[in-house]
Amino acid sequence: MFNPFLAKKVSYSDIKTFGEPYCIMLMGLFILMVCVSLICYSCNYYMKLHAREIGMLKMAGFNQGKVILYQLVQMIMIMVVSVIITCCLSLVTTPIFLTVVYRYCHIHQSVFYFNTRLFSMIGILVVCILIVLIGMQVNYINNNSLSSLIKDKYITTQKEDHRVFIIPDYIYILGYFLGLYAMYVGEELDAGFAIASCIGAISAYGLFYYFIPHTLNEMVDSLNLKGEDTIVLGDLALFMQQSKLLIVFIMLAVILIPTFIFSSLHMKMLHIALHIGAILINFVLCLSVVSRFDIDALEKKEHFKNLCKMGLTNKEVKKISYKEGNGFYFVLWIFAGIYILSIACTFLIRASIDLGLVGIVLLEFIVPYGMAEFIVYLKKRGQNYELHGN
Template identity: 90%
Template sequence: MIKFSLEMLWSERRKVYGLCTSMVMTLSICLLFLQFLMNPNLTQKITSIDIFQFSETFCISLFGLFILAVCVSLICYSCNYYMKLHAREIGMVKMAGFSQGKIVLYQLIQMITIMVVSVIITFCLSLVTTPIFLTIVYRYCHIHQNVFYFNTRLFSMIGILVVCILIILIGMQINYINNNSLSSLIKDKYITTQKEDHRVFIIPDYIYILGYFLGLYAMYVGEELDAGFAIASCIGAISAYGLFYYFIPHTLNEMVDSLNLKGEDTIVLGDLALFMQQSKLLIVFIMLAVILIPTFIFSSLHMKMLHIALHIGAVLINFVLCLSVVSRFDIDALEKKEHFKNLCKMGLTNKEVKKISYKEGNGFYIVLWIFAGIYILSIACTFLIRASIDLGLVGIVLLEFIVPYGMAEFIVYLKKRGQNYELHGN
């Protein structure tokens, strides 16, 4: 079993790169932020007073948990994509007469191998990333200590995290097998239709719009620019879930039904509505990052350790979220592959189908730039007017948001450009 599982993993190694990259990213980021919790030069013990007073050390700990949640979501997206790529392989193993237990063991062997390789790569990278990370933090905080800080507690915590991630991934794979029949595993499964609304109590779509603008209103009427300001503004992030899952898809579908659109535009709006629903959790994370991180950066000028941690976290977390969006587009391309090939069968050229795919990607990013941009600009303007913060700091925070998402949009464009939907490719 072990030999067969490893041979299959090696033969399909190109399909593992995305999942391995996500694991390395997650472990590397966690290893860096554990420095704030376990490096004696950067941290102090958290007490009950720190929790009640929302102290600097406690804020860093909460921020680390938020980063971990985002990293785990990236791994889940990558694992979802990995399972879809390997569905046929699992189906063939199932057809060969393997029992449920043996299939789980087959996947466990492969996942442990992937995890071991990811851990080795992470530790090798840490020999470079940790000194760079500590150099930046030490210089900003005027600390004169050795930048090569490693201890057994760091690696033991990473070991616990690895085990937890492994359990999550195996659970996802077992659930995927149980929820898909043998025929659907062997035959590629494509999702090109939106989920039906089975809610018992249906919230009107306009409520989500009101919630979004209520978050903006809370920024301008609040008297204090502190954590309470951010929490009140998070109403907008929660409302973004409803906007992307209900309001925008419903609006796009209504446009398709009521407006006299070209056939190409009808397909684009339908595909975009479906993608919006599938990306709802990502949008919540992005909106939370857009609201919380700039707010705490602007509010933490008097706390050097938290301030530099937030800047580093902003770069890393936006990078991780961008990778998650790219992974979501990879899954979308896989699920809609047959959909696009059917458009070619209907007479559209490969160039015309690619144009439809481009418009879907551009439409998503336009909506994202608008809804997230309004919030980050509103936060920046509020602090500029009421707290007289430095304009250069605002520019840095905006770049920490614009650069990663601009790069991700370009990567998605290049991936879509490389797709081929011509009939001879079947």
């Protein structure tokens, strides 16, 4: 095969032509990873919601294979309906997105373009996702006894630290600020800048999985807190550990997307695609956070009932639930906000980008996460009626 890039000296225009579509492909891959994580969260929520049903099937004499097949048929039906809805929506959304891209790039082509190879790729993707879901089902059934499935009660505790080599918590703080430092001392304002600042995203994993839960637990042990605050900090520490993967995705989105948007002004196609990708990625991440709170509400259903049995009123339990959600978003706004504002300031000072562009990028993050926080608030308010349930 003849490769034009190997037959001549590579120029900047060649790199631009080669890099632009591949950057768009990488962005699509990142969206796909986030979507798969959302599907896994939904599958986990679905299995916990039907735990009693699984237990009854095992009591009726169904072996593990039949139980998995029973659930798999249900999930296949859900996936088929989801794919049909997605394809129908794409008939509307694809022309809209192409209209925005073509007008921005001054391209005169038909917006009604659909790649038939896409449907075969969707079929392969669905099969791969089903394999992952089967693995999750097997793991869930093997790790839960029959009695725990029948009781339909969830005991959630913080995971013990079984690391052979324990990294001090302050290392994660240093890594977080090292990523900020790399922004201001680095000479490049493109991919190298993003890779250097991704140190902060990696450190965010340790912050939310180790540093913050450990700090909250130390506050509970050392400070003379009220009983309500003790419960809130304990619940928040547990939720932080359970949401570590989402935090990494969010931090990667906060670091990579603004960086590539600000550094791709000379590539119109990539620039507008990144804006559209930012909206889609943040939308999916926000759905993932909302799903994580749904799972948390299911896992802590018995926990809230026990608080009511101990004498707490419905209003007091509701207040505890609200404080947990507000505490998570407060920490998220701080750690993610520092990075995105630092990236914006760096490009404003060193690259003299337009202030309006910075405002648009900030809105692409603030609006979806603000809406997600409001949705979580509404869901928590609606769950209060179940606190005194049987």
